[in-house]
Structure formats: structure tokens, C-alpha cells
Amino acid sequence: MYDRIKGFRDFYPEEMQARRQVTDTIETVARQYGFREIGTPALERAEMYADKSGDEILEELYAFEDKGGRKLALTPELTPTVARMVVAKQQELSKPIKWMSTRPFWRYEEPQQGRFREFYQTNVDIFGSADPAADAEILAVAADGLTELGLSSEDFDFKVSHRDILGGLLETFGDVNTTAAIRAVDKRAKIDEGQYFELLTDAGLSDSQAREFDELLTTPADSLDELVDFAGTDRVEQAVENLENVLAATEDFGVRKHCTVSLTTARGLDYYTGVVFECFDSTGEVSRAVFGGGRYDTLIEGFGGQPTPAVGFAPGHATLSLLCQRAGVWPEESVTTDYYVLQVGDTRPTAARIARDLRAGGNIVEADIAGRSFGAQLDYADSINADLVVIVGERDLENGEVTLKDMTSGDQKSVPVDAFPGESKSPTFAEF
RNA sequence: UCCGGGUUGGGGUAGUGGUAUCCUUUGGCCUUGUGGUGGCCAAGACGUGGGUUCAAUUCCCGCACCCGGACCCA
Known part of the structure; x- marks a missing residue:
């Protein structure tokens, strides 16, 4: 007998039937919004990831050299690939570009709950629109998809934040390492208070500034203007306005009820630029974020393209399955x-x-x-x-x-x- | 990469320094004309490598894999 590779899974017909149903549900909703399916390679040049994130990233990839001496990697995510595709046909693609796909990705990590070395994700992205309606449409597709699966606002909650609000506030404190500070915010819920404030002070905030900053993060959604008053900068003012516009659009799109403003949600990735959000299990039984998304307006430019705004989300099917099972809406695992x-x-x-x-x-x-x-x-x-x-x-x-x-x-x-x-x-x- | 807990037929289990219990499953038959409820027969396991021992599934060490966590989450 041969062993299965660690972190890779077999799906037998009964379970596959349930997974297929869930995938089809999400994809159908995306299609109804006009997202077009794309197909992408399993392998890319390793440099594509190393150039962006540093050589250390190769440790977390399935990376190897092929017979032609090319350094390759099994794709750990779709974003760089899709950015490459957009850049390659930038001129001829009509905007906004709305693409989606479901496929496996690979990361050389230790498996744990909801995390495997081979995992499936549905990526849904919009390129070429900086309008708040685009952000809201992404939130709407995500919310409608979950609703179609049988979930309600009792089951899940989108914690919506804004990178530029965080960055703009930090800026007012002087010379602060924004990336490090945002990482600290991302960990706020997971680590104890002492460690959290230590990370903030490491990022360049004084003790009192760290307290003040943390205080600002918990500003209620209907008082965001207080943040503008505090900062007194155009950047924060625009960011707050942008967030409010996105929320207003979600209202019109019928999904405002699934969104909660939560500036303490940050997302770990540093390429996000505007609205970011994470989907959580309302009951908290699924402890980690189910999935996330957000705006990344500078990424395409970073891949050598013309400046192109972008926003998207990508539910991982493993955590999605955990949420569905918790809520009792995971399809019956049986053949028919x-x-x-x-x-x-x-x-x-x-x-x-x-x-x-x-x-x-x-x-x-x-x-x-x-x-x-x-x-x-x-x-x-x-x-x-x-x-x-x-x-x-x-x-x-x-x-x-x-x-x-x-x-x-x-x-x-x-x-x-x-x-x-x-x-x-x-x-x-x-x-x- | 690190930490904790695991690994006995396909699945679930009992047990033991002298090769293993029960349930279920799978296949066949009773029954080429009736399944989900019977009977009979058969198949099928101590993760792996090494050490200790007359003898290891059992004790010790390494590794693999599984579950959970840390790091990370691009």
C-alpha cells in the first residue's frame, strides 16, 4: 500500500457529491453576477512569488527545478497568476474585468483544522473599477453565495475594515511602521493584551499612542467622523468616506445586514489597500476566519501593468465546509x-x-x-x-x-x- | 520548522512479552424473480525501520501519517 501524501486528501463519491453541490452553488451565484470562469496553470515560475514576498516564501511552497532548469512552484494562490493574465492582455480586455475560478492550490504547511497542503478555493475578482460599487458587489456575491448555501445572517458575519483608515490613523502618530502595526491589529483577537501592545510599540508607537490608537479602532460604525476629526487628514477623510460609500452600496445590494464595521479586522497580507473584510462564524464555533477579501489597487501595477484597481475575495472550501457543517447546512453525503x-x-x-x-x-x-x-x-x-x-x-x-x-x-x-x-x-x- | 495527543482488518473496537476479541463492512451462496430485516461460507489488521529479548503488536528510539495547536496565512 502507498501512503497518501501528508496534507493531501482523497474525496470519495459521497463527500465529493456534497462538495460539488457547494462549489456549484457559489459559482452559480458568481456567474449570475457576470463573473466569467477562467482556467489557470498549476505551475508558475517560483520567482513570481519570491520577487513579491522574498525568498523565504519558497520555504512555504512546493518549489523545484524542472528538466529545463526552470525554478517552478505549485501555485499557492491565484492572485499573482491572475495579475499576470490581466497585465498580458491589459489593452484588449474590456473593463471591468470580472473573473472567477475554483481550483486547488498548494502550500507546504503543517495541516490543522481547515488547513491542508492541497486546498480548494473559489476566487472572485474585479479589475478596473475603483468605484465603491465594485467593493460592494464583491461583498454581495460573497453574502449571496453563503445565503444560497442555506446560511443566514445568524450564521455568519462579515467584519469590514479599511486599510487606509488604519494606515491614515497610524500616519498621524508620526514615524510608525504601518505594516507591522497592521499585523499587530490583525493578531489583536488572537494574542493577549500585553503582547498586542508590545507589537504596537515595536512598530513605533509610544505606550500612550498605542492605547489611543486601539481606542480609535473600536469607534462605532455611526461615529466614523470622529476618526476624521482626530486625524484631520485628507487621507483618513477619504478613506472613511469610501468605507461609508461601500456600506451604502451594500445596503442597496441587499447585503448590508451581513456586514459589521470592525476596524480591528486587518487581514495579514500587506497588499491590501482599501476595504478589507473577513467572514466569521457568528457563533464563534469555527474559531478562525472562514475567508476574507478586499481591495488591492496597487498589485497589478506591481506586476508591471498599468495602474489597475482591483477587489476580490476567495473562500477556501475547507473552512467553508466547517461553517456549513456547524450551521447544519452541509449537503448530505450520499450518491443518488x-x-x-x-x-x-x-x-x-x-x-x-x-x-x-x-x-x-x-x-x-x-x-x-x-x-x-x-x-x-x-x-x-x-x-x-x-x-x-x-x-x-x-x-x-x-x-x-x-x-x-x-x-x-x-x-x-x-x-x-x-x-x-x-x-x-x-x-x-x-x-x- | 516547533509543541501536545494518537496509529490494531475498509470503518469502529477488545486485548496481550508467546501473532489477536467483538461489531460492522465487502464478496459469494441459500434464492438469476425481490433489497433495506434471516442463515451459511469466505476475505480482511497490530503504520514503518531499528534496538532490547529465546520471543515484540505489546518495552525503548527514529521516521511516516492522522488529529489539534504555534509560526505563517502570500
């Missing part, structure tokens, strides 16, 4: 079968014809391909959750009939073989 065509004796020509007709109607249809006995076939039909069994037996065929068996009730009835399946694409037991 519409019809099982059971053969008794040498009735294959008729059985095959019936199976073909039923499949032509779009149904999931199985028939015996193992030469099994009557009882064994019924047993199998049961194991694949067949709704109806069509018994095609020599005895019935002599009378020009087949027997229809409802597997839930066990009821049976004879129907003329020539009339089955008849005009109906998916004939039910009751129809005959």
Missing part, C-alpha cells in the same frame, strides 16, 4: 440514482433500450454489469440509493411487461414494456 434497470435472465436488449431511453431523459441510470443475481442486484440498487428499479424479467417480458418498483415503499406494478419510459423524461412510480 434515479433508476436501476434490473435484469432477470437474458433480457439485456430490452433492459439496455430502457436504460438508454431513461438516460436520454437526463437521468442517472445504472444497470447490471456484473452478471449478478436478482437479490444481489436489488441489494446493489439499494446501496446506490436508487429511487426506482425497473425489473426487466423474462417472465414479465413474455406478457409484454416490465415491473416498476418504488424502492422507498417497496410497492410494485406492472407496466407495458412498450410504454416505458414513454413520453415522460423522468417517469415516476405514480405515473403508471
Whole structure:
């Protein structure tokens, strides 16, 4: 026996069926908003990640050299790839560019709850619109997707923040390492108070400034103007205005109720520039953020393109699954079968014809391909959750009939073989 | 990379310094004409490498993998 690779998973049909349903639900919502599916390579040049984040990042990647001496890496995220694609066809793509895709990514990390070395994400991004409506549309797609999965505002909450508000406030304290300070904010909920303030002072804030800054972070949503008054800078004023405009748009888009302003939410990544948000389990049972997203207006430029605003989100399917299971809306993990065509004796020509007709109607249809006995076939039909069994037996065929068996009730009835399946694409037991 | 806890048929378990219990599962048969409820038969396990020992699944060490956490979350 060979071992499975650590952090990689096999999905058997029952679980895969549930995952497929969840993926389809999210993707369908994105499609309805006009997001177009793209396909992307599993491998990219390792430099693409190293140039952006430093060589240390290679430690956390599946990176290797190919036979042509190229340094490659299994893609750990989609953003650089998508940025590359946008830059490559910058001129010819009509804006806004709205793309989505679901696929695996790989990171060489230690697996833990909701984290694997191979993991699936649906990425949804908009390029080329700096309008608050774009930010709000991303929030709306995310919220609608979760709602379609059966979740409600009782189940999840988007904590919405704004990088420029954080940056702008920090700026007013003088020479502060903004990146480090924002990282500290990102960790605020996870570490104890002492460590948190230590990180803030390490970032260049004095003790009193750190207290003051932290105080500002908890400013309620309807008092954001106080932040503008405090800072007195255009940057903070514009950032607050931008956040309020985004929230106003979410109101119109019907998803404001899922959003809570929370400046203590920061996102760890440093490429975010404007609105950022994280989705949390309202009950707190799923302790980590389910997923996040935000605006990253400078990234495309950083990849050698023209300045192009961008905003997006990317739910990881592992944490999404945790949330769905917690909320009791994870789809049932089982296979389904519409019809099982059971053969008794040498009735294959008729059985095959019936199976073909039923499949032509779009149904999931199985028939015996193992030469099994009557009882064994019924047993199998049961194991694949067949709704109806069509018994095609020599005895019935002599009378020009087949027997229809409802597997839930066990009821049976004879129907003329020539009339089955008849005009109906998916004939039910009751129809005959 | 680090820390904690694990690893006994496919799944779930019992147990032991002298190779293993029970349930379930899978396949076949009873029953090519009735499954979800019977009976019979069969298949199937001590993660891996090394050490101690007459003898290791059991004790010791390393490794792998699993679960959880730290770091990180691009």
C-alpha cells in the first residue's frame, strides 16, 4: 500500500457529491453576477512569488527545478497568476474585468483544522473599477453565495475594515511602521493584551499612542467622523468616506445586514489597500476566519501593468465546509440514482433500450454489469440509493411487461414494456 | 520548522512479552424473480525501520501519517 501524501486528501463519491453541490452553488451565484470562469496553470515560475514576498516564501511552497532548469512552484494562490493574465492582455480586455475560478492550490504547511497542503478555493475578482460599487458587489456575491448555501445572517458575519483608515490613523502618530502595526491589529483577537501592545510599540508607537490608537479602532460604525476629526487628514477623510460609500452600496445590494464595521479586522497580507473584510462564524464555533477579501489597487501595477484597481475575495472550501457543517447546512453525503434497470435472465436488449431511453431523459441510470443475481442486484440498487428499479424479467417480458418498483415503499406494478419510459423524461412510480 | 495527543482488518473496537476479541463492512451462496430485516461460507489488521529479548503488536528510539495547536496565512 502507498501512503497518501501528508496534507493531501482523497474525496470519495459521497463527500465529493456534497462538495460539488457547494462549489456549484457559489459559482452559480458568481456567474449570475457576470463573473466569467477562467482556467489557470498549476505551475508558475517560483520567482513570481519570491520577487513579491522574498525568498523565504519558497520555504512555504512546493518549489523545484524542472528538466529545463526552470525554478517552478505549485501555485499557492491565484492572485499573482491572475495579475499576470490581466497585465498580458491589459489593452484588449474590456473593463471591468470580472473573473472567477475554483481550483486547488498548494502550500507546504503543517495541516490543522481547515488547513491542508492541497486546498480548494473559489476566487472572485474585479479589475478596473475603483468605484465603491465594485467593493460592494464583491461583498454581495460573497453574502449571496453563503445565503444560497442555506446560511443566514445568524450564521455568519462579515467584519469590514479599511486599510487606509488604519494606515491614515497610524500616519498621524508620526514615524510608525504601518505594516507591522497592521499585523499587530490583525493578531489583536488572537494574542493577549500585553503582547498586542508590545507589537504596537515595536512598530513605533509610544505606550500612550498605542492605547489611543486601539481606542480609535473600536469607534462605532455611526461615529466614523470622529476618526476624521482626530486625524484631520485628507487621507483618513477619504478613506472613511469610501468605507461609508461601500456600506451604502451594500445596503442597496441587499447585503448590508451581513456586514459589521470592525476596524480591528486587518487581514495579514500587506497588499491590501482599501476595504478589507473577513467572514466569521457568528457563533464563534469555527474559531478562525472562514475567508476574507478586499481591495488591492496597487498589485497589478506591481506586476508591471498599468495602474489597475482591483477587489476580490476567495473562500477556501475547507473552512467553508466547517461553517456549513456547524450551521447544519452541509449537503448530505450520499450518491443518488434515479433508476436501476434490473435484469432477470437474458433480457439485456430490452433492459439496455430502457436504460438508454431513461438516460436520454437526463437521468442517472445504472444497470447490471456484473452478471449478478436478482437479490444481489436489488441489494446493489439499494446501496446506490436508487429511487426506482425497473425489473426487466423474462417472465414479465413474455406478457409484454416490465415491473416498476418504488424502492422507498417497496410497492410494485406492472407496466407495458412498450410504454416505458414513454413520453415522460423522468417517469415516476405514480405515473403508471 | 516547533509543541501536545494518537496509529490494531475498509470503518469502529477488545486485548496481550508467546501473532489477536467483538461489531460492522465487502464478496459469494441459500434464492438469476425481490433489497433495506434471516442463515451459511469466505476475505480482511497490530503504520514503518531499528534496538532490547529465546520471543515484540505489546518495552525503548527514529521516521511516516492522522488529529489539534504555534509560526505563517502570500
